[in-house]
Amino acid sequence: FTKATGIKINRVDADDAGILARLKAEGTASPADVILLVDAARLYRGETDGLFQPIRSKVLEDAIPANLRGQPAADGGISWFGLSTRARLIVFNKAKVQKSDVDTYEELADPKNKGKLCIRSGSHPYNLSLFGSVTEHMGEQKAEAWLKGMVANLARAPKGGDTDQIKAVAAGECDIAVTNSYYLARMMRSSKPEDVAVVNKVGVVFPNQQSWGTHMNIAGGAVARHAKNQANAVKFLEYLASPEAQNYFANGNNEWPAVKGLNVDNPALKAMAQDQPFKSETIPISAVGANVTKVQQMLDRVGFP
Structure with missing residues (x-):
C-alpha cells in the first residue's frame, strides 16, 4: 500500500x-x-459504542456484499466492511462417526451425539457469533433448546482453542468438534508429522448445505470515529478490498475473500471444500452481532461453560 500510494x-x-x-x-x-477486527460481534460492538465513523466509498460498496458490512447510517454511510471470511466447521473422527450424523449444526445437540462433542468456551466470540447466527435462523426458543442439547452432549468441559479441539478429536478425547476453517487449513498445510497424523484422522463438514448454509464469520475494517487522516484511511480500506490484498488474506491466514466473485489459489481451502463451491449463509452479519447479548443470557440459563 505504501509503495502504491x-x-x-x-x-x-x-x-x-x-x-x-x-x-x-x-x-x-x-x-x-x-x-481492523476479527469477529462480527466485535465489529458490531464497536459500531454500537460509536467508535467508528460511517464512510461513503463506491469502491467498497461495489466490492463487498451487503450482508458482510455494517448497517447503513442515516446519511447512507457504512461504518464497517468485511474483508475476509472464515467458516465455522464441524470436524469428526472418521473411524467413529458417519458424516451424515454431523452435517448440520442442529445435530451437535442431537441425543445420538451424547458424550461426543468438544468445543471451546461458549463465551468465546467465535462461538458467540455462531450461536448468534443459529438464533437468527431458528428463533430464540429453539436456539436455547439447541444450546441446552449441546451442553448435554459435551465429552468434556470446554478448554483450549480451536486447534486443541481438532487434536482432541484425533486423539479420541471426543468424536466431533467445532472449529474455524483456517485452524484446520493451517494443519493441512503443515509438514509436521504430528499435524499430518491429525489431519489424516479427521473428516470435515460444511454444515447445513441443504438448509441455510454454513455460518461465516469475518475479519473487517472501519475508520475510527476520531480519525485525523480520514481520506487516507478510506484509501487503505479500499486497498484491502483489492485483488492483491484479498489474496494476502487468503494465503496468509487461509481465509476466503469477502470480495464478490474473486477466486484464490489456496490448496488447503480447495481440498477442504473438495474443489466444490459450498453454500454460505446469507443473513446480514450485523444481525449476528446484534444477537450476542441474547446469546450470552441463554448460555447462562442453560449452564454452557
Missing part, C-alpha cells in the same frame, strides 16, 4: 478487546485512523 502506515497490534477498550479510553485523543 506513498502513504506511511504506523501499525499497532493488540487483541480486539484491547483495541476497543483503548479507543474508548483515548476518545478524541486517539491516534487511530483504521481499525
